[in-house]
Amino acid sequence: MTDLLVHDATVVTVNRENQILRNGSIRVTDGRITSVEPTESGDRTATADRVIDASGKVVIPGLIDAHRHTDFTLVQGLFSELDGSELLKEALALYHTAESVLGDSFFEAAWDLACLRQLTHGVTTVNAMDFTPELGAEAIGEAGLRGVIGPELADLLNPVSADEQLQAARRFVDSYHGNYDGRVTASIAPGGEVGCSRALWEGVAVLRAEYPELRLHTHLYDSAAADTMAAGSGADDPLDLLEQYGLLDERTLLTHLLHADRDDARRIAESGAHVLHCPTVYSYFQAGDQAWFPLPALQEFGANVVIGLDDPFWFDSWDLIQEAKHARLLSNFEYGAQQWSSYELLQMLTIDAARALGLDDQVGSLEPGKQADFVVIDVDTPRHQPYSNLPSVLMNSVTAGDIETVVVDGDVLMRNKSVESLDVERVHAAAMRERERLQAQTGWKTSLGGSTPPDISILRRISARPVLRAVNQYGHGVVHRYF
Structure with missing residues (x-):
């Protein structure tokens, strides 16, 4: 018995043959794809628990956000007009205020809202690095999404x-890895060469040896002082730091690489490590003197580069398709046209990202035997018709607003833009309540015209902590996101 049948879709499989079916049908049983074939007349009258007529629609694999921080979903819009250094300092202080004053309910509401936004933007899998991973694992699991999460x-x-x-990281792994029918898995997530002591790296190496199946997810070279910070742990540079502890291999995820050079790119590619690229955050603030990361060298040496959205409070976006578009535009501006084709961008958001997370045997393409994670996109509108070169339409013209239906593990989480796996009113009510509490406790003022920090910076209204001393010592451009 087929649980779910989608028929008459244009199916972009992203399989090894790069196959696109003009009129295709997808059958799903027990959460897995059983067939992807041209639509036959009988498919239109076939019996299944759920049938989706996708005439005029495009089906692609579910999108994968390869690098995300989620704790601060509820501050979206507060920091958007601040410069980078002011934003960072206010964010550091605001996090500790929320942690100590607002409590778990603030972060629970943030995670639920994040899941709602990911779902409605077609993101079926997220790779998150956060300070409230337990709340995240439960929110993602209950929403029906897929997630890799590391404290x-x-x-x-x-x-x-x-x-x-x-x-705490070990407890999280033991409690949550493989939960929710395997949709939630754990990672090991040291912040990077800036925020971690030698003792912590030693402990990370031990932890990884205990859990060799887990991905190691970290920031690297997001500061001009990266080599100096690595030297503090007895290494020549950040890659040497990882190599010393046996942490640089095909299970390693390296985020940003803003200040990496050509030789670094070669070493990364040779190790098999994956690169998580977040283009918009650095173009928004242009942190540091270097404008871009070493894309041509990474491509030359064959590194796997995928895309993430990073923190929601930096530039207020949840649209991964638009992030891919920005990646291409900004790379073309820096290095010349044709850095990526449209189809390559689609692969980066799907099968390449799945490979980075070690999930490519489960998701990332539409093939028999894989988990049924996919999105249905409406392109049968005057905004898109007529068209040719479908990958270009998907990567240049489509936005998250065109996503109509989202399926994860064969379960329909959103149908015809109506969310089925979350109580949308409850999520919004909690978000509004916690956002109001946040503003009342911190003194932030908001209006339709913008937002204003407290008259007296909240940096002066919390007790001195090591985290703030570190920011003052190293300055902007060194610390990206560490709280």
Whole structure:
């Protein structure tokens, strides 16, 4: 018995043959794809628990956000007009205010809202690094989404000791890895060469040896002082730091690489590590002197480069398709046209990202035997018709507003833009309540015209902590996101 049948769709499989079916049908049983074939007349009258007539629609694999921080979903819009250094300092202070004053309900509402936004933007899998991973695992699991989540470890920029953070990470892995029918998995997520002491890296190496199946997810070279910070842990540079602890291989995910050079790109590619590129955040603030990351060298040496949206409070976006578009435009501006084709961008958001997360045997393409994670996009509108070169339409013209239906593990989470797996009113009510509490506790003012920080910076209204001393010592451009 077929649980779900989609017929008459243009199916972009992203399989090894790069196959696109003009009129295709997808059958799903027990959460797995059983067939992807041309539509036959009988498909239109076939019996299934759920049938989706996708005439005039395009079906692609579910989108994968390869790098995300989610704790601060509810501050979206507060920091958008600040310069980078002011934003960072206010964010650091605001996090500790929320942690100590607002409590779990603030972060629970943030995660639920994040899941709603990911779902409605066609993101079926997210790779997250956060300080509230337990809340995230439960929110993602209950929403029906797929997630790889790691507790962010950064003892130099966090008052909690390395041992305590590592123990908490081990508890998280033991409690949540493989939960929700395998949709939620754990990662090991040290913040990077800036925020981690030698003791923490030693503990990370031990933790990874205990859990060799987990991905290691970290920031690297997002600061001009990266080599200096790595030297503090006894290494020549950040890659040497990872190599010393046996942490640089095909299970390693390296985020940003803003200040990496051609030789770094070669070493990364040779190790098999994956690169998580977040283009908009750095073009929004242009952190540091270097404008872009070493894309041509990474391409030359064959590194797997995929795309993530990073923090929601930097530039207020949840649209991964638009992020891919920005990646191409900004890379073309920096290095010349034709850095990526449209189809390559689509692969980066699907099968390449799945490979980075070690999930390419489960998701990332539409093939028999894989989990049924896909989105249905409406292109049968005056805004898109007529068209040719479908990959170009998907990567240049489509936005998240065109996504109509979202399926994960064969379950329909959103149908005809109506969310089925979340109580939308409840999520919005909680978000509004917690956002109001946030503003009342911190003194932030908001209006339709913008937002205003407190008259007296909240940096002056919380007790001095190691994290703030670290920011003052190293300055903007060194610390990207560590709380």
